[in-house]
Amino acid sequence: MALLEVENLNVDLATAMGPARAVRNLNLTLEKGQSIGIVGESGCGKSMTALALMGLLPENAITTGEIRLSNENLLKKSERELCTIRGNRMAMIFQEPMTSLNPVHTVGRQIMEPLRLHRGLSKADAKKKALQLMDRVGIPNPEQRIANFPHQLSGGQRQRVMIAIALSCDPDILIADEPTTALDVTIQDQILELIQNLVAEEGMSLILISHDLGVIAENTEKVAVMYGGTVVESGATDQIFGQLSHPYTQGLFAAMPKLGMDRTKRLTTIPGTVPDLVNLPAGCTFTDRCPLASSICRENTPPIEALGSSHAVACHNLQQAIEARSAGLYE
Amino acid sequence: MSVFFVKRFLTFLATLFGASIVIFIVMEILPGDPALVILGVDATDEAVFALTKELGLDRPALDRYFDWIFGIFRGDFGISYAYRVPVWELVEGALLITIPLAILAMALSVVLALVIGLYAAANHNKVSDVSLMGVSQLGISVPNFWLAILLILFFAVELRWLPAGGFPGWEEGPWACLKALILPAIALATVQGAMLARITRSSVLEVFREDYVRTARAKGLSQRRTLWGHVLRNAMIPVLTAMGFQFANLLVGTVVVENVFHIPGLGSTVLKAINNRDTIVVENVVLLLAGMVVLTNFVVDILYAVVDPRLKAHDI
Amino acid sequence: MSISSSQSFVSRCFKSRSFVVGGLMTGFLLLCAITSLFWTPGEIYDISIADRFLSPSLTHWFGTDQFGRDIASLLMTGTQNSITVGVVAVSIGLSVGVTLGLTASAQRGWVEELIMRLSDFSFAFPAILSAIMITAILGPGGVNSILAIGIYNIPIFARLTRGTANAIWAREYVMAARAAGKGKFRITLEHVLPNILSIIIVQVTIQFAIAILAEAALSYLGLGTQPPHPSWGRMLNEAQSLMFFQPLQAVYPGAAIALAVFGLNLLGDGLRDVLDPRLSRKR
Numbered sequence: 001m002a003l004l005e006v007e008n009l010n011v012d013l014a015t016a017m018g019p020a021r022a023v024r025n026l027n028l029t030l031e032k033g034q035s036i037g038i039v040g041e042s043g044c045g046k047s048m049t050a051l052a053l054m055g056l057l058p059e060n061a062i063t064t065g066e067i068r069l070s071n072e073n074l075l076k077k078s079e080r081e082l083c084t085i086r087g088n089r090m091a092m093i094f095q096e097p098m099t100s101l102n103p104v105h106t107v108g109r110q111i112m113e114p115l116r117l118h119r120g121l122s123k124a125d126a127k128k129k130a131l132q133l134m135d136r137v138g139i140p141n142p143e144q145r146i147a148n149f150p151h152q153l154s155g156g157q158r159q160r161v162m163i164a165i166a167l168s169c170d171p172d173i174l175i176a177d178e179p180t181t182a183l184d185v186t187i188q189d190q191i192l193e194l195i196q197n198l199v200a201e202e203g204m205s206l207i208l209i210s211h212d213l214g215v216i217a218e219n220t221e222k223v224a225v226m227y228g229g230t231v232v233e234s235g236a237t238d239q240i241f242g243q244l245s246h247p248y249t250q251g252l253f254a255a256m257p258k259l260g261m262d263r264t265k266r267l268t269t270i271p272g273t274v275p276d277l278v279n280l281p282a283g284c285t286f287t288d289r290c291p292l293a294s295s296i297c298r299e300n301t302p303p304i305e306a307l308g309s310s311h312a313v314a315c316h317n318l319q320q321a322i323e324a325r326s327a328g329l330y331e
Numbered sequence: 332m333s334v335f336f337v338k339r340f341l342t343f344l345a346t347l348f349g350a351s352i353v354i355f356i357v358m359e360i361l362p363g364d365p366a367l368v369i370l371g372v373d374a375t376d377e378a379v380f381a382l383t384k385e386l387g388l389d390r391p392a393l394d395r396y397f398d399w400i401f402g403i404f405r406g407d408f409g410i411s412y413a414y415r416v417p418v419w420e421l422v423e424g425a426l427l428i429t430i431p432l433a434i435l436a437m438a439l440s441v442v443l444a445l446v447i448g449l450y451a452a453a454n455h456n457k458v459s460d461v462s463l464m465g466v467s468q469l470g471i472s473v474p475n476f477w478l479a480i481l482l483i484l485f486f487a488v489e490l491r492w493l494p495a496g497g498f499p500g501w502e503e504g505p506w507a508c509l510k511a512l513i514l515p516a517i518a519l520a521t522v523q524g525a526m527l528a529r530i531t532r533s534s535v536l537e538v539f540r541e542d543y544v545r546t547a548r549a550k551g552l553s554q555r556r557t558l559w560g561h562v563l564r565n566a567m568i569p570v571l572t573a574m575g576f577q578f579a580n581l582l583v584g585t586v587v588v589e590n591v592f593h594i595p596g597l598g599s600t601v602l603k604a605i606n607n608r609d610t611i612v613v614e615n616v617v618l619l620l621a622g623m624v625v626l627t628n629f630v631v632d633i634l635y636a637v638v639d640p641r642l643k644a645h646d647i
Numbered sequence: 648m649s650i651s652s653s654q655s656f657v658s659r660c661f662k663s664r665s666f667v668v669g670g671l672m673t674g675f676l677l678l679c680a681i682t683s684l685f686w687t688p689g690e691i692y693d694i695s696i697a698d699r700f701l702s703p704s705l706t707h708w709f710g711t712d713q714f715g716r717d718i719a720s721l722l723m724t725g726t727q728n729s730i731t732v733g734v735v736a737v738s739i740g741l742s743v744g745v746t747l748g749l750t751a752s753a754q755r756g757w758v759e760e761l762i763m764r765l766s767d768f769s770f771a772f773p774a775i776l777s778a779i780m781i782t783a784i785l786g787p788g789g790v791n792s793i794l795a796i797g798i799y800n801i802p803i804f805a806r807l808t809r810g811t812a813n814a815i816w817a818r819e820y821v822m823a824a825r826a827a828g829k830g831k832f833r834i835t836l837e838h839v840l841p842n843i844l845s846i847i848i849v850q851v852t853i854q855f856a857i858a859i860l861a862e863a864a865l866s867y868l869g870l871g872t873q874p875p876h877p878s879w880g881r882m883l884n885e886a887q888s889l890m891f892f893q894p895l896q897a898v899y900p901g902a903a904i905a906l907a908v909f910g911l912n913l914l915g916d917g918l919r920d921v922l923d924p925r926l927s928r929k930r
Contacts, residue, residue, distance in 0.1 A: 346767055346768060346771060347771075349764075349767075349768040349771075350768055350771040350772070353768055353769075353771075353772070354780065357780050357781070357784065358780060358783070358784065468909065468912060468913065468916075469905070469909055471908075471912060472856070472905045472906075472908035472909035472912055473901075473905045473908075474860055474863055474864065474901060474904050474905065474908075475864075476863075476864060476867055476883065477883060477897075477900075477901030477904065477905065478901075480883065480886075480887060480890060480897045480901065481897075481898070481901070483890070484890060484894050484897070488890075488891060488894070579770075579773050580773060582773075583773045583774075583775045583776050584775075586775060586776075586779070586868075587775065587864045587867065587868060590867075590868060591887065601779055602868060602869075604783070605779065605782060605783045605787075605870070608783075610783055610784070613779065613780065613783040617772075617776060617779060617780050620776055621771040621772055621776065622771075624770070624771050624772075624773070625771050628770070
């Protein structure tokens with residue numbers, strides 16, 4: 001039995017224009033100690049997936065399917081039960097360290113909060129633990145910093161505080177939603193390395209969400225590529241990067257700037273924009289942007305086909321896509 | 332703390348100083364000859380001259396201004412033109428009624444605003460929220476002195492629970508005084524409370540959308556604990572600003588509402604002084620009221636810094 | 648404005664319930680004022696003691712007062728007074744305040760500092776307080792109370808204008824206009840004013856409501872409109888002495904004030920929805 005199993009997850013958001021299908025038929029499994037990356041453009045449903053796992057979707061969201069943590073369906077649990085899981089067995093780090101901490105409380109108090117809530121620690125014990133945590137996430141002078149307010153810390157320091165909060169109760173699963181996107185490039189690597197080390201030391205499972213293929217490739221064992229609210233390609237990281245298959249994944253890869261690239265050449269882009277989640281096209285949602293689209297793509301949802309031991313792709317024209325790989329689909 | 336506090340205190344003093352100059356210019360320099368105003372147009376030149384001399388009005392304006400200000404520091408507000416007694420004697424008792432009334436009304440309106448505002452925010456877009464906001468919209472539109480009349484008609488005339496007006500004096504004990512002040516306080520608090528409730532609600536709703544609220548929920552805090560621990564204090568920042576203005580409105584509102592209830596507070600004092608052409612009393616009461624408004628804003632500024640630690644950092 | 652956007656503007660107007668209801672109420676208020684200029688259901692300047700304290704009837708919809716005057720007619724004519732006060736007092740505040748605010752925002756530096764510090768001082772004087780000062784010197788009267796309320800409005804509009812205008816001055820298209828060599832005066836007229844207009848219009852309705860309330864309070868205290876001109880505040884003052892045996896007389900004028908202010912407040916809310924859809928969606 002896997003630690004986390006997501007089966008047929010659907011998230012619909014009620015909007016003025018009708019329901020927006022933020023996540024469709026999503027399946028994921030995560031073993032203890034494993035790390036998985038979810039990658040895709042903004043609006044592809046990756047953050048919604050993370051919030052659904054935490055049970056923190058906005059009020060206008062309707063969630064169906066199953067999210068099983070140690071074989072217990074979280075979607076069936078009451079809000080009160082979910083409160084004992086959040087921050088305790090599952091913790092999350094957000095994209096915006098500048099706004100994710102409460103401006104009127106000291107960082108110490110914010111780190112101590114889950115410890116006091118879930119572990120029932122006394123103030124003194126919680127403070128001791130908070131100091132240790134701050135030290136572990138690499139905040140210098142914890143004794144002094146613990147009394148600081150968020151505005152007195154830099155963005156990188158604040159994200160370290162967020163990590164300390166997430167780690168405080170030794171969660172089984174850490175969800176990191178674009179943890180470095182808002183940070184300076186030089187800080188990004190430090191934070192990712194910190195997360196990587198802590199996850200390894202604690203034996204935690206990691207769900208890393210990013211729009212950056214490079215970040216995912218370096219930090220996770222498994223990858224799920226999301227497009228239009230659903231997973232179009234998934235599998236072991238090395239297998240996927242060894243043989244990029246789905247036309248969308250190939251496009252994402254081609255759009256990445258690479259070291260030593262010919263500077264006179266323009267970066268490749270995928271034409272078109274992400275689909276409107278309220279009026280999703282029938283069939284494959286990538287059809288309008290896909291260079292290989294054929295008539296069947298407009299009509300039927302593509303089946304998921306296995307490619308090797310742990311690699312699955314949802315594409316009608318998979319064979320053509322694989323053949324076109326070496327030539328470059330988007331040149 | 333210290334730099335911030337000193338800076339704010341200096342601003343407070345400067346505003347008070349500016350306000351006193353404005354009052355002095357309007358009340359003593361613009362109208363021409365107060366002696367003529369007091370004695371009427373039929374007065375003889377000698378009588379006007381004598382009174383001008385007696386009141387010290389023949390001296391330069393600057394001297395008179397500083398006499399006034401330094402006098403206030405010694406507790407000397409001058410002599411009433413109409414009653415020929417120290418102004419302070421007329422004002423002292425009135426202050427002891429108006430200030431408790433304003434504080435009582437403020438307390439009521441804050442309680443009303445927080446209860447309604449939080450309840451409406453917690454039931455956002457539900458029937459209770461929409462109807463409470465409709466009622467509060469109506470509450471804002473009601474003139475406080477009319478509400479006061481309606482309250483008298485209902486609680487004093489119809490039910491006979493509370494006195495219709497008047498003030499027994501503090502020597503009659505706090506309970507009798509509270510009974511006399513409760514209806515005026517409700518009349519004042521309803522309007523201000525309705526306004527404050529709307530601000531509280533929208534502020535709470537705004538804060539609920541902040542990222543750090545999501546962080547708190549991700550820690551495992553329940554909706555209720557999030558509200559008390561993370562939302563409320565941040566939501567109070569705009570509510571505090573509004574409270575500063577509200578208290579000013581309340582103080583001035585007492586002038587009107589005191590007259591409905593025939594309560595001998597500052598409002599009645601100043602109206603009587605206007606009718607008696609007793610400009611020196613008007614001048615001092617206006618300064619007292621303006622001073623209290625400025626003081627309130629100063630206190631609100633200090634409270635800000637207590638609630639929001641970012642403020643102090645910006646100021647230093 | 649293109650056809651499609653003006654269409655959506657009209658449809659937004661009708662979608663906002665506050666706007667429709669508030670607009671209708673304010674429209675009714677205006678209608679009463681205009682009608683009363685040449686027709687009222689009864690007499691208001693003729694005193695006839697024989698007809699005093701009549702109960703509501705077909706000829707006297709709300710009955711008559713202690714002088715035998717028709718209350719419905721008094722209320723109708725009272726709208727003239729309230730609207731005049733609102734229009735004049737808001738116009739004073741609007742013209743002077745917006746000019747000061749725009750000047751402060753365009754000039755910055757000591758001009759801005761001076762204007763803002765002056766408006767700080769004036770915040771120590773809420774409308775009724777400044778009216779008390781002015782009437783103590785110039786004597787009670789309608790004009791003096793309007794003047795006092797108008798002066799009180801000046802710093803409110805000055806602050807609002809300066810704050811929103813400063814935000815516009817920081818926008819890219821203003822920078823572009825400056826880079827193109829346009830003068831401050833022209834930029835203010837062409838770029839700043841049109842962009843802050845909607846916020847100012849909303850504030851106008853709010854201040855209009857506040858002006859009506861303040862004038863009613865002053866007239867009630869006997870500092871505002873003087874008899875025989877009918878005013879709602881004055882009517883309340885006269886009714887209060889009779890309230891123990893003629894309580895309904897104290898109800899009508901207050902209800903008229905409350906409904907007028909309610910309509911204006913709703914209209915302001917509605918205008919905010921209509922003129923700035925972003926603001927309303929946030930709520």
